[in-house]
Amino acid sequence: MATYNGIFERSSLGQTNIVPRQGPMYTSPDIIPFGIGCVSDPQNFFKSNYDADEGRPLEAGKTNYIYLRGKNYSNQKIDDSGENRPRLFWAKASLLSYPSTWTELTRSPDRRPFSLAADAGSIGVVNQPFIWCPQDISNDHYCLIAQVQSPGYDNSIPDTMQISDFAGWVANHGGIAWRSVDLINSTSLTITNEGMFYDEGDMAAVIQFTIKCMNVPVGTKVSFSAGAPGPVPAIFLPPVTVTSLNFITGIQCQVPAYYVSSIYYNLELPPGIVDISTATVTLQAAYVAA
């Protein structure tokens, strides 16, 4: 047993920085699948909820967000960025032992690199969530593997074809986390897309974000989200059911100056409907003219 004096990733709640970790390794509460929603201030939210597992099911075929956090047990600030940025991979559980089959999640909401900084003794949260659109899966499940670097520790992923004792490898590396993903498979045609890359410019404002659905079948559920933190409330429209063929819906947010983010929308069609050749979907951001 040894203490891990870096940014420590837990495999279960209540753990402190002792390696090898004990118990199941696949339940890290520091990898936080958050579904199609996002939060306005993830730094504050996930730090204040450190003693809780905030993980939620992900939804297949839609744009989902995943946060990452860790506690810095060293006596100095650790700022993971650039080559030392936090990294997150997904893998099928059946292929977890084969790192070459893992896929890194590289898409960020503001198209800038990921980073994670934590003062000595403090909790750090990734600067913005990772984006993932998982596909349906059957007879298997997805896993997420996180890698968080700390000075003096080697948390690199083995350059071998197979990690013979995957759980043992995770247990011995305080900067590696593993989480099995709870995924909701789609039950009808589901579409996700980047509807807009939003740029607020140099002036903060109250903005109406709306999604305009023309000829989208009644009964379709529409939602949208922008993962970059900052707006209040977060730019997140939970699923709303389309009630007419010329439908709009949305939210109003206070957006800070210089805010940028991709905004993704999700459509979940009613069961059995696959022809949407006449449908158009447009995201709109508008301020109210004085």
Added chain:
Amino acid sequence: MSKLNITHSKNHLLSGDSAREEFKLSYEQGEEGGRVQFSLVCNNIPVGSTVGFSADKPGPDPPIYLPPTLVTIFPAFITGIVSQILANYAAEITYYVVFSQTPTSGASVEFQAAIIAQS
């Protein structure tokens, strides 16, 4: 970024004294036809409530009609339609809220008709 040029709007504080609250707005398009966004901006209206609106005169394509639509977000939620309006169209638009529960103080609904312009 777009600009929302609001041509008609009416805001109502909602007491929740009755399960359904209904309001009316006189709409006049003016001499120039065009595409208009009609929306209800809901503030502090309980999730599960229903909102909608309709006009008493035909003409717009599609008609100015929002079927009952569930409020799914608290505290601020927007819903509505976009319609092509002919010049000189005039109608009375009725809009309503059916509460799923008594709203907290500060609940309001605003009806907006707006032209979307690129700024």
